[in-house]
Amino acid sequence: xxxxxxxxxVLTLFAAAIVVFDQIFPLALNIAVALISAAAVDELAxxxxxxxxxxxxxxxxxxxxxxxxxxARYQFLIYxxxxxxxxxxxxxYHHETSFKEVAVLYSMVVLIPCALQxxxxxxxxxxxxxxxxxxxxxxxxxxxDMGAYFAGxxxxxxxxxxxISPKKTVEGAIGGTVADAAVMLLCGLCFxxxxxxxxxxxxxxxxxxxxxxxxxxxxxxxxxxxxxKRSCHIKDFGQVIPGHGGILDRFDSVIFTAPFVxxxxxxxxxxxx
Amino acid sequence: xxxxxxxxxVLTLFAAAIVVFDQIFPLALNIAVALISAAAVDELAxxxxxxxxxxxxxxxxxxxxxxxxxxARYQFLIYxxxxxxxxxxxxxYHHETSFKEVAVLYSMVVLIPCALQxxxxxxxxxxxxxxxxxxxxxxxxxxxDMGAYFAGxxxxxxxxxxxISPKKTVEGAIGGTVADAAVMLLCGLCFxxxxxxxxxxxxxxxxxxxxxxxxxxxxxxxxxxxxxKRSCHIKDFGQVIPGHGGILDRFDSVIFTAPFVxxxxxxxxxxxx
Numbered sequence: 014x015x016x017x018x019x020x021x022x023v024l025t026l027f028a029a030a031i032v033v034f035d036q037i038f039p040l041a042l043n044i045a046v047a048l049i050s051a052a053a054v055d056e057l058a059x060x061x062x063x064x065x066x067x068x069x070x071x072x073x074x075x076x077x078x079x080x081x082x083x084x085a086r087y088q089f090l091i092y093x094x095x096x097x098x099x100x101x102x103x104x105x106y107h108h109e110t111s112f113k114e115v116a117v118l119y120s121m122v123v124l125i126p127c128a129l130q131x132x133x134x135x136x137x138x139x140x141x142x143x144x145x146x147x148x149x150x151x152x153x154x155x156x157x158d159m160g161a162y163f164a165g166x167x168x169x170x171x172x173x174x175x176x177i178s179p180k181k182t183v184e185g186a187i188g189g190t191v192a193d194a195a196v197m198l199l200c201g202l203c204f205x206x207x208x209x210x211x212x213x214x215x216x217x218x219x220x221x222x223x224x225x226x227x228x229x230x231x232x233x234x235x236x237x238x239x240x241x242k243r244s245c246h247i248k249d250f251g252q253v254i255p256g257h258g259g260i261l262d263r264f265d266s267v268i269f270t271a272p273f274v275x276x277x278x279x280x281x282x283x284x285x286x
Numbered sequence: 287x288x289x290x291x292x293x294x295x296v297l298t299l300f301a302a303a304i305v306v307f308d309q310i311f312p313l314a315l316n317i318a319v320a321l322i323s324a325a326a327v328d329e330l331a332x333x334x335x336x337x338x339x340x341x342x343x344x345x346x347x348x349x350x351x352x353x354x355x356x357x358a359r360y361q362f363l364i365y366x367x368x369x370x371x372x373x374x375x376x377x378x379y380h381h382e383t384s385f386k387e388v389a390v391l392y393s394m395v396v397l398i399p400c401a402l403q404x405x406x407x408x409x410x411x412x413x414x415x416x417x418x419x420x421x422x423x424x425x426x427x428x429x430x431d432m433g434a435y436f437a438g439x440x441x442x443x444x445x446x447x448x449x450i451s452p453k454k455t456v457e458g459a460i461g462g463t464v465a466d467a468a469v470m471l472l473c474g475l476c477f478x479x480x481x482x483x484x485x486x487x488x489x490x491x492x493x494x495x496x497x498x499x500x501x502x503x504x505x506x507x508x509x510x511x512x513x514x515k516r517s518c519h520i521k522d523f524g525q526v527i528p529g530h531g532g533i534l535d536r537f538d539s540v541i542f543t544a545p546f547v548x549x550x551x552x553x554x555x556x557x558x559x
Contacts, residue, residue, distance in 0.1 A: 085358065086552065089545075089549070093549050096397065096542075096545075097503065097542070097546075100506060100510040100542075101506060103510065104450065104509050104510065107449070107450060107513055111517055112513055112514055113387065113389070113517060114386065116386065116389045116390040116393045116394075117386055120392045120393035120396065121389075123396050128369075177377065233370060233374060233377075236373075236377050237373040237376065237377065240376060240377065241385055243385075244384055244385040244386060269369075269370070272366050272369075273366065276362065276366050279359065
């Protein structure tokens with residue numbers, strides 16, 4: 014528990030450092046997203062036992078690491094080359110691996126970097142407020158996780174989905190939703206009153222929607238990756254983050270909330286001068 | 287054999303009709319691509335035994351059919367909704383299906399419509415020559431297939447990849463490559479001399495590259511889908527096209543050549559006034 018909170022604090026400080034130093038070193042976000050994507054794909058390849066199939070593992074890591082640095086046109090090129098490479102590797106390894114395992118890795122090399130690079134796209138939506146959007150996307154996942162963890166520990170009685178994730182409770186999910194909405198509104202208030210001292214109007218309705226729905230999107234991400242872990246017969250994806258597990262154990266819900274927030278923000282304005 | 291040629295002629299006439307009537311009814315190409323994508327996904331879902339899992343099968347068909355009609359922003363929205371839907375369905379069906387089967391379907395719902403909708407993107411690259419690009423992308427696959435079939439039947443001795451596709455020979459592959467390059471150059475000549483009567487310059491070097499490499503990209507597509515068929519323990523994906531099998535049996539190589547040609551044409555001009 015202590016370890017978990019400590020790791021959470023360290024992660025939040027890391028995220029805060031990227032936000033604060035964005036104006037000085039804007040590539041920091043791309044690098045962070047690339048590292049997280051590549052680490053997540055690496056954990057998945059290991060869980061599937063594909064880490065020694067170099068013609069498959071190498072291009073998967075490369076694609077995951079390259080996507081967050083590229084604009085759409087080059088991302089498409091990367092995925093074309095990766096698809097040709099992955100299928101050629103599947104033919105090379107057809108004695109040793111089944112197509113289904115390759116398909117799991119392939120789908121995750123598409124899903125994880127595409128989902129996480131929406132954090133970079135969110136930043137680029139607006140040169141001034143972009144980083145606020147990024148923070149909202151990450152915090153909407155983490156606030157739901159944290160809220161669910163504490164509400165579940167305090168009030169948890171009815172199991173939510175005991176066969177997939179035995180610790181999740183209905184009370185935790187409700188607590189996570191309330192916490193998420195509260196954190197989102199608080200972020201908006203801080204941003205408009207403190208950071209911009211009233212110079213910016215924030216769409217609080219949209220923030221409330223992000224909080225209320227984002228918590229469930231976050232739970233969906235969490236449960237999905239729990240199922241993937243179950244199908245790979247592992248408990249955690251790694252031990253990189255003490256108390257949390259692997260990178261994927263911590264970022265599984267961000268993989269779902271980041272594109273969710275991105276889609277909402279591209280269709281509805283979140284902040285304006 | 288007779289049936290195979292006849293079906294080939296009917297398919298080519300269909301393709302020609304879309305090309306000829308493009309100016310009058312430009313949506314015909316989108317409709318054709320949407321139908322082929324949805325049919326391919328349907329065949330794959332059936333091969334995986336997922337056609338009765340409605341919460342998975344329905345959204346997969348819908349996503350595949352909708353993507354060719356949308357611009358990039360809405361395609362991203364569709365894939366977001368599809369991802370949430372597919373993972374939620376995976377949780378609903380977690381007793382009956384494994385994540386690996388869902389991952390196969392998911393990866394194909396991403397790959398097939400994204401690859402085939404590059405035909406629509408190719409048309410939109412240039413309002414005047416666009417349809418020429420589309421024709422090149424489709425014919426580079428079919429010319430390689432046809433060339434390999436006839437060269438293989440006439441001269442085939444050494445097997446190319448007997449465990450995956452027992453009928454493919456090295457001689458067939460070489461014949462397919464030569465035929466593909468020849469057809470590409472012939473298309474270029476027809477387009478610049480006959481259709482535009484010398485008013486257009488065509489990059490014959492690029493056409494030769496598309497022919498020579500496209501034949502191998504087409505073989506890669508063919509072998510990849512043969513492996514998928516093997517892993518699903520089926521011989522053909524369907525019986526829609528007499529003598530060829532299912533839609534996926536005929537379009538497997540186009541799924542690989544279309545994005546290949548699209549990427550090449552976006553980086554290097556193929557035709558200019």
